[in-house]
Amino acid sequence: MPTIQSNKQPTIAIITAHYSEKLAVDTMIENQETFVRYTTVGESxxxxxxNIGAHRVVCTKLPTVGHDRSASIAAGNTTTRLLGTFQKVEYVFLVGSAGGVPHYTDYHKHVRLGDVVVAAPPEGQRFIYMYCDGAKVLENGAYEFETKSWGPPDLNLQNIALKLKEQGEEKDGPTPWVQYMSVGSAKLAAQEMDFSRPGEDTDKLYMSIGGSDVIEVSHPVAPEGSENVRDPNNPRIHLGAIASGRCVVGNDQTRQDFASQLSVLAYDQEFDAVVESVYGNRKDHYILIRGICDYNDGTRNKEWQPYAALAAASFMKAIICGMDAPTDV
Structure with missing residues (x-):
């Protein structure tokens, strides 16, 4: 890689996991330059x-993601190299797709396909991301979970996200991410890539009734007399914890029980090594932004993945544009 001038050093790092996620983020970046850092061992x-708004950014894609040890090590190493290469980075955004946690009866808590979940601490907690190492059933039938959790010491990014969400839910309130999505979708369409929103009839919700048996159920509707806050054509924004771990994601019952106990709104494809690397590199400002593409861990429903990635990238841009302009330029 060539030497980058001090005033062009990025202060924001964006990490994605899939090709569609990287494409979505790249549509939000202006004045793009691409560099390759060749490594003697492993992937380059x-x-x-x-630029996004007033900020210099750098975006990369993890070489691999998954549930095995080699993928975890590669993801952690890539993050460490990124933060070591660009030492002026102060803010880290993990942007991509994930599986939403549906609420079968409460319209206001229900997370649907195409929505965006921003990792923020549940009420009374400090963690924003949790990894479940193990789960065992107690004598009373309840689950006991072994977990690791992370939370940034500074919640500035989460506070900006909350303000954007609240403003967007006001009548005629600003929703800049919707405009960013429209522009990004048009750019991608010009490259013959379809990141448009799939039809509502493809957002099917299923409920486990024991074993491997499931039934299709209806999405909850707004209570009679209350305002319908969901725009069927655009993502709804949620703030809450994001989690991962095969022992909970792989079973419908444990997935729901874990989410209920710990106020989890989404599951992703095991980013614990990435979050641990960010934490280990002493970055005090980090956030996960996930577009919802299925109801598992973000790997099952490829139809919604491009749109979900674009939704997450667009809300990421809204947060970055809501940050104070850098003073060291």
Missing amino acids: NIYTLG
Whole structure:
């Protein structure tokens, strides 16, 4: 990689896991430059540098993600190299798709396909991301979970996200991410890539009734007399904890019980090594932004993945544009 001038060093790092997620983020970046950092061992890293609003950013894609040890190590190493290469980075955004946690009866708590979940601490907690190492059934039938959790010491990014969400839910309130999605979708369409929103009839909700048996159920509707806050054409924004772990994601019952106990709104494809690397590199400002593409861990429903990635990238841009402009330029 060439030497980058001090005033062009990025202060924001964006990490994605899938090709569609990287494409979605790249549509939000202006004045793009691409660099390759060749490594003697393992895969080389490709970095896209540019501007979002008043900020310099760098975006990369993890070489692999998954549930095995080698994928976890590769993801952690890529994050460490990124933060070591660009030492002026102060803010880290983990942007992509995930599986939403549906609420079968409460319309206001229900997370649907195409929505965006921003990792923020549940009420009374400090963690934003949790990894479940193990789960065992107690004598009373309840589950006991072994977990690791992370939370940034500074919640500035989460506070900006909350303000954007609240403003967007006001009558005629600003929703800049919707405009960013429209522009991004048009850019991608010009490259013959379809990131449009799938039809509502493809958002099917199923409930486990024991064993491997499931039934299709209806999405909860707004209570009579209350306002319908959901726009069927655009993502709804949620703030809450995000989690991962095969022992909970792989079973419908444990997935729901874990989410209920710990106020989890989404599950992703095991980003604990990435979050641990961010934490280990002493980055005090980090956030996960996930577009919802299925009701598992974000790997099952490929139809919604491009749209979900674009929704997450667009809300990421709204947060970055809501940050104070850097003073060291």
